[in-house]
Amino acid sequence: QLSLLEDVGFGGVLLYIDPCDLPKTSDLADKAFMVSLNSGGDPSTPGYASIDGIYRQNGRNLTTLLVQPISAVLARKLLSLPEDTVQKDRCIPFQNTATDKKIISLNIQSVTTYKTISNVIGYLKGSVLPDRYVVIGSHHNGLNAYGRQEWASSTAVITAVIQALMLKVKRGWRPDRTIVFCSWGGTLFGNIGSYEWAEDLGRVLQRNVVAYISLHNPVRGNSTLHPVASPSLQQLATESQSLNCVGKTRCPRSNVSSVQIQGDADYFINHLGVPAMQFSYEDIKTSENSGFLSEALFPLHATKTEEMDPSFHLHEAIAKLTGQVALRIASEPVLPFNALDIALEVQNNLKGDEGDVSRLLAVAARLRDTAELFQSDEMRPANDPKEQAPIRVRMLNDVLQGLEKSFLVHRAPPGLYRNILYRLDERTSQFSVLLEAREHSKLHQSNETLQAALSEVLNSINSAQVYFKAGLDVFETTLAGKK
Incomplete structure (x- = not known):
């Protein structure tokens, strides 16, 4: 989420972990920590392999922000908070209640170098x-x-x-x-x-x-x-x-x-x-x-x-x-993947959504119907070698292998997966991309981001349903040909 701060004009960030979030088995409140700002891979070769002789982009830094992790103890001092944040067995997260301004000098001397990474x-x-x-x-x-x-x-x-x-x-x-x-x-x-x-x-x-x-x-x-x-x-x-x-x-x-x-x-x-x-x-x-x-x-x-x-x-x-x-x-001859669980997960992620998701629910219902048929005993051969038809097993596995590829969206907000089947954390029960888009819409008083996110999710669910249906059609054609 640091990129969002950069977009709105912040120049520096002090990162800390609230004591309420630290493991209770360790005393880490007075410890600083390290965190990588790299979202993935060699930042000088985004989207392509970093091999000998490849073109490297000239960007020297991953962000223009000055970023420094600090301990929770130092954060408490900067926020002028009391020492004890535990009241009646309840941990109270840090809150910035101070009204006075503080000037913090932040001098970060990072040096960018290339190193060989070995797998x-x-x-x-x-x-x-x-x-x-x-x-x-x-x-x-x-x-x-x-x-x-x-x-x-x-x-x-x-x-x-x-x-x-x-x-x-x-x-x-x-x-x-x-x-x-x-x-x-x-x-x-x-x-x-x-x-x-x-x-x-x-x-x-x-x-x-x-x-x-x-x-x-x-x-x-x-x-x-x-x-x-x-x-x-x-x-x-x-x-x-x-x-x-x-x-x-x-x-x-x-x-x-x-x-x-x-x-x-x-x-x-x-x-x-x-x-x-x-x-x-x-x-x-x-x-x-x-x-x-x-x-x-x-x-x-x-x-x-x-x-x-x-x-x-x-x-x-x-x-x-x-x-x-x-x-x-x-x-196992047939991959132990469950197509119906994907459809159920999609429906669960749409339950309780505060917006109008009627179109999404309708497509999700069709996805579940198709997945149930695909998952049925008639469509899946048993794992007994005597009952298997090699061509049918290969076709099944090809479909099962690609089940989740339909749920990769083109763009995801910073910090969220492109694979929308994954939630941000245990407390999130809906699609994270939709929750983030709703917060963005409230903040900017615009539905453009939300509509784009709804379209991405709708397209993913529909693509998965079409994918399952195409697999079923291939089976029907193949089996009819054999008969």
């Missing part, structure tokens, strides 16, 4: 459909002071998954689809490694990737299991997590959501329209917050991994969950 990529080739990829993504870190905990957990989990799969390979097993293991570089600076790799191989990945499983920061707390999944993968996530609850940690079967997640899944979700999934352990309070807190990196976290998970049972649980869903996606 580590490995793969286990599929035996039946080697041209279909299930991508598992972790990341590594070049900064000793920042983000050490998350990349260590990420690397530990993907290593355990690879070791477990290699034991199966030694016994002669192979997945049907290819599994690609990725350890991304440059994640802390705007997911540079994953963006540039995907931009370089964009056409191949657009056609071949069926799912992305994220291991961005798998153990960031120890209170609750927090699964996030695309609507088409929510059923798979629910089935998987019910088998892997650990000890006394809370993992109810109904808490799978489609909220925006941080890390290298970004390009796959927002540019390729690939269904994605992520399992992580978090603190309850953290899981309720919006994404900014997870973007903030504190030096040498007060709560170390060994303190949150001394027996490493949580890491083991994430490794099991990740391996389990990867095996199902990579090995």
Whole structure:
């Protein structure tokens, strides 16, 4: 959202995290933090791969704003607030009630340099459909002071998954689809490694990737299991997590959501329209917050991994969950994606909308009817090899693979996903692009932005309905031809 401040003429920003939003397991109120202003990839090659000899744009900075993160303690002093913000077990967020003006001198001496970012990529080739990829993504870190905990957990989990799969390979097993293991570089600076790799191989990945499983920061707390999944993968996530609850940690079967997640899944979700999934352990309070807190990196976290998970049972649980869903996606003849869940998610996001969305609801109803027919037992072959027709299975998988691509809008407000199936946070129950557009319309007293957003959402829902209908028509033609 910093770009909005820049647009209206602000010259500088002091960023802080309200103490009410900080994890209760860590004392971070007096700690400053690092945050990247890069929205994704190499900023000098926007929209195309940063390879040797490529043209680089001359923009030296990501923003003209002077931006400095500060601790909550310093923010309290600048806002002239009392020391104690907790009253009767209730945390009171910071509010700027001071009437006096303060002059703050902000001198930021950033130096722009080019560095080489390296990814580590490995793969286990599929035996039946080697041209279909299930991508598992972790990341590594070049900064000793920042983000050490998350990349260590990420690397530990993907290593355990690879070791477990290699034991199966030694016994002669192979997945049907290819599994690609990725350890991304440059994640802390705007997911540079994953963006540039995907931009370089964009056409191949657009056609071949069926799912992305994220291991961005798998153990960031120890209170609750927090699964996030695309609507088409929510059923798979629910089935998987019910088998892997650990000890006394809370993992109810109904808490799978489609909220925006941080890390290298970004390009796959927002540019390729690939269904994605992520399992992580978090603190309850953290899981309720919006994404900014997870973007903030504190030096040498007060709560170390060994303190949150001394027996490493949580890491083991994430490794099991990740391996389990990867095996199902990579090995089941028919992709375990649920088309009806997408239609239901669309309808739920339109319920309770304060505006006139009658046209959207009508198209959403048609989408649900078509998805129900597509999802019916008559249209989906069983996973018993004796009942499968190879051409029918391939056609089904091609349709299932592209389910979410219809929901990529051309433009999204800053901070929101282009994939409108994802909500901004747990507290949002409608399409985030519509909520943002309504706020913009109230502020500027103009319906132009809202009408554009409504048109984008309407077009997405209609495109998905047409996509499902076309798949059904192909099936009817093919089956009639066989008869």
